[in-house]
Amino acid sequence: MNELKKIRSDFQELFDQSKDEFITDFRKLVQIPSVNGNKTFEAPFGIGPKRALEYLLELSSKLGFRTGQVANCVGWAEYGPEDGDYFGVLGHSDVVDVVDDWTMSPFDLTLKDDYFYGRGVLDNKGPLLASLFALYLIKKQNISLKKRVRIMFGTDEEMGSRDIPYFLKKEKPPYAGFTPDCKFPIVYGERGIVDLTVTKSITDGSLEEIDELGGVFDRSFLPDYAFVTINDKKTDFHGKKAPSNAPDMADNVLPKLIKCCSSLNGQTGELFEWLNKKIANQYNGENLGLDFHDDDSGELQLSLYSIKIIDDEINFSLSMRYPVTFTEKTILDQLNSQFIDGMTLTINRSFPSTVKDKNLDYMHRFSKIYQDDTGLDGTPVTTTGATYAREMPNIVAFGPSFPGQKGIAHKGDEWLKYSDWQMMMQIYYDCLLDELG
Structure with a gap:
């Protein structure tokens, strides 16, 4: 020795x-x-x-x-x-x-x-x-x-x-x-980690108000730039990037974009209003009833990292990192209970704790x-x-x-x-x- x-x-x-x-x-x-x-x-x-x-x-x-x-x-x-x-x-x-x-x-x-x-x-x-x-x-x-x-x-x-x-x-x-x-x-x-995309079909024509929506989106980070063009008026959103496992360190631009779109008409406005109430500026999933926590690993972490329009659908992607004593099924069952009609969920990748x-x-x-x-x-x-x-x-x-x-x-x-x-x-x-x- x-x-x-x-x-x-x-x-x-x-x-x-x-x-x-x-x-x-x-x-x-x-x-x-x-x-x-x-x-x-x-x-x-x-x-x-x-x-x-x-x-x-x-x-x-x-x-x-x-x-x-x-x-x-x-x-x-x-x-x-x-x-x-x-x-x-x-x-x-x-x-x-x-x-x-x-x-x-x-x-x-x-x-x-x-x-x-x-x-x-x-x-x-x-x-x-x-x-x-x-x-x-x-x-x-x-x-x-x-x-x-x-x-x-x-x-x-x-x-x-x-x-x-x-x-x-x-x-x-x-x-x-x-x-x-x-x-x-x-x-x-x-x-545990689950990365997912939620899709909502817009069937009432209300998506026509949005000419274009985009940004720099990747599951590895929360975005620092996005834009939306509504009725020929373009609005840019700037923030601060952070890794997806550190959402509290980001100035995520997506809540700003969501708020801008939440006053739109029809199903489009309804979806963005839901996002504004349930997810925007939420890092622990509280408004979705997902604020689970345990002594070993703390509280659930939610990161919204992408919003896209594809044809007549709006999809948004998020990742959740949940405490080690909980299961993915518990997380997804609770999330599904909060969906509005017409939402469907696709799991992109999944890692149990x-x-x-x-x-x-x-x-x-x-x-x-x-x-x-x-x-x-x-x-x-x-x-x-x-x-x-x-x-x-x-x-x-x-x-x-x-x-x-x-x-x-x-x-x-x-x-x-x-x-x-x-x-x-x-x-x-x-x-x-x-x-x-």
Whole structure:
């Protein structure tokens, strides 16, 4: 134990020796626009994610690790014994797309005033490399590990984790591990998520008053721009974007658009008035009777992210992240009870809640290491996010965002503090040594 304490005390010196090389490697990964694309030869999720995977495997070989991959979906760097059960760290190199809300170059790594900027620096290229470099620093000291460890590189987390089933068909899951793709401290539970679209047919001709309605809509964020043209008069709405799991941080433009349209005639006005009363400016679903909550994960979270007109129909899309002790059926039954005539519901994607035993030995040890390294409370928590922990057995989320850091991913000028990157690397270094050394 004293020897491990001495090894840990050398982390700063080890980091300083390699930091320039680490930043160079980080930049090369950020420069790959690994946005999900069309399936093509040996690239199931598009050329961008495939290029990022190839780069990570090449980098891992350069760092002296054993490497492998399954179906061009998930790759890994491995260290320690060549067989037996393994401890896993699972991150992802795919990123969400870029829109016109950047002042920095999105596909380059900018270091300015102790902050990294670039698409994926936080979600999830920076944390994934932090775990890989932490293992490299252990390897660099020729420390003999008692157990095998794999740093795994996923390629489809942002579009639904379709990569993991391919991996699990060929490879055993880890006996334990974490994904550095959420927040600190360690996360033992993830809320259920249901993303849905509600459609209402307009049969009385009242849609003719609206000439055009649109905006920048995506399920990953609450929109900061929309417009509507009513009887040849166009109105633009501007707000502030935020990730869909942080609606309280957004100035969502859709409630403004809804209010503008709620005085229209006929079925169109009736629908917008219903939206205004039941959903607009609601983040916990109270006016729908959806204000469920529990002690473990807090209250339900509702995010309205899209309104569209298609032919003679109006549809609106929203996501709900509900407390871990409730079921999707309970949520949808209550929502349906509030519908007006003619509304139909389509589920776009659905994830039940997941809860792991927060009393597992390694979770206790990692929580203490986090607390010792940062001086912050290490009590395990739950999250509104969705991570690989839902898809990969025996995995929990652990990092990278520190308490108080919200609404960074999926937006323009995505950032990661340089000092935080170093701190998470130290936390992962210490945890891997504790588990494997």
